[in-house]
Amino acid sequence: MSNLQKILFVGPLDFPNIPTNGDSVKNQHLVTFLQKYRYVKYIDTWNLKRKPWRLLQLLWLSLFGNFDSIVYSISNQSAYYLTRILTKLPHNKKLIY
Numbered sequence: 001m002s003n004l005q006k007i008l009f010v011g012p013l014d015f016p017n018i019p020t021n022g023d024s025v026k027n028q029h030l031v032t033f034l035q036k037y038r039y040v041k042y043i044d045t046w047n048l049k050r051k052p053w054r055l056l057q058l059l060w061l062s063l064f065g066n067f068d069s070i071v072y073s074i075s076n077q078s079a080y081y082l083t084r085i086l087t088k089l090p091h092n093k094k095l096i097y
Contacts, residue, residue, distance in 0.1 A: 007034060008061055008093075009042040011073030027073050034071075041067070045074065062086055062093070069094040 011027045019025040024046065034040045043058050062070060070093050072083055 004037075004039045005069065006039045006041070006067045008065060008067040008070045009034065009040055009073065010045060010058060010070065011042075012046040013042060013044040014046040015042075015044055023073075030071075030073065041065070059086075059089075063089060067093055 009027075009031055012023045013027050013031065014020065014024040015028070019028050031040055031042055041061070043054055043061070045054065048054060061067070070086075074080070074083065
């Protein structure tokens with residue numbers, strides 16, 4: 001598995017529940033597909049306000065995680081603020097929106 005590309009996926013997934021809206025359906029399918037060909041670590045931003053430690057986890061993994069790419073599948077205003085912050089931080093990872 002060391003030769004597989006490592007991806008950090010950020011978005012609303014609502015794992016392990018059955019998806020209830022379009023965002024979580026799309027993202028669960030994307031993660032499932034990517035896991036067939038890549039190593040994928042995901043941060044579920046579903047109900048992020050109730051789980052603020054995920055924001056710290058995201059910052060930590062974005063800066064110090066050993067990932068080749070970071071995929072943002074986000075669609076709300078707070079996520080846009082987060083993206084603005086993360087794009088200004090120093091890192092050498094490919095960002096995909």
